[in-house]
Amino acid sequence: MRVKIEEIQGLEPLTVSEAIKPETMAEYLADAGGFSLARATPLTVTFKRVSGRVLVRGGFVGNFSVPCKRCLSDETIEVPVDFSLRMVEEARRSEEDDAQAGEGAGGGTGRRKKRTKQQKKDDDGEAEIAASFELDEIDAEPFDGKTIDLDPIVREQVLLALPVAVVCREDCKGLCTVCGQNLNESDCGHAGKKEVDVRLAKLKDIKLKN
Numbered sequence: 079m080r081v082k083i084e085e086i087q088g089l090e091p092l093t094v095s096e097a098i099k100p101e102t103m104a105e106y107l108a109d110a111g112g113f114s115l116a117r118a119t120p121l122t123v124t125f126k127r128v129s130g131r132v133l134v135r136g137g138f139v140g141n142f143s144v145p146c147k148r149c150l151s152d153e154t155i156e157v158p159v160d161f162s163l164r165m166v167e168e169a170r171r172s173e174e175d176d177a178q179a180g181e182g183a184g185g186g187t188g189r190r191k192k193r194t195k196q197q198k199k200d201d202d203g204e205a206e207i208a209a210s211f212e213l214d215e216i217d218a219e220p221f222d223g224k225t226i227d228l229d230p231i232v233r234e235q236v237l238l239a240l241p242v243a244v245v246c247r248e249d250c251k252g253l254c255t256v257c258g259q260n261l262n263e264s265d266c267g268h269a270g271k272k273e274v275d276v277r278l279a280k281l282k283d284i285k286l287k288n
């Protein structure tokens with residue numbers, strides 16, 4: 079989802095709602111350890127201008143399929159994904175950096191823009207650290223001042239919202255390490271015995287002829 083800042087009229091909040099495309103979510107979940115989206119409510123996001131920043135609040139509720147960590151059975155979990163963050167124009171932030179560095183309001187807008195790009199190239203890391211010292215901007219995300227692209231934001235929020243591991247139930251017995259039987263369904267009798275690799279167990283029965 080992309081929103082042009084000019085669509086946000088004055089101080090009126092702008093609310094946008096959009097279905098999450100399955101292929102977009104599949105991309106988000108590529109490295110998420112087996113999660114896939116079963117279904118989701120539309121992503122609804124409200125944008126509001128507040129003193130040069132844009133407040134972004136939004137979310138959706140997703141139903142995700144994921145294998146149980148122990149027995150690998152398919153589970154579906156409901157995960158609310160909610161986020162609230164402030165976007166700050168990149169140029170504005172570096173202007174503030176300039177002011178702090180004591181360079182004052184010297185050059186025109188053109189020069190500043192040029193510097194922003196150069197600065198980003200030169201000392202990306204340092205600029206980031208410097209910005210993090212500014213309490214006010216600690217949780218502010220930079221954007222180009224024209225368009226807010228929600229894709230990377232939603233991706234990050236989805237990955238943060240998903241649990242690290244899912245089990246089908248607290249006392250899931252998992253799979254037998256000897257024969258692979260789902261121990262929640264039946265007991266194969268291997269439990270408690272010394273764990274033997276099934277392939278090695280077969281080797282034990284082979285009798286050599288000489």
Ligand SMILES: [Zn+2]
Pocket residue numbers: 146147148149150151245246247250251252
């Ligand atoms: Zn399980």
Ligand SMILES: [Zn+2]
Pocket residue numbers: 254255256257258259266267268269
């Ligand atoms: Zn077994």
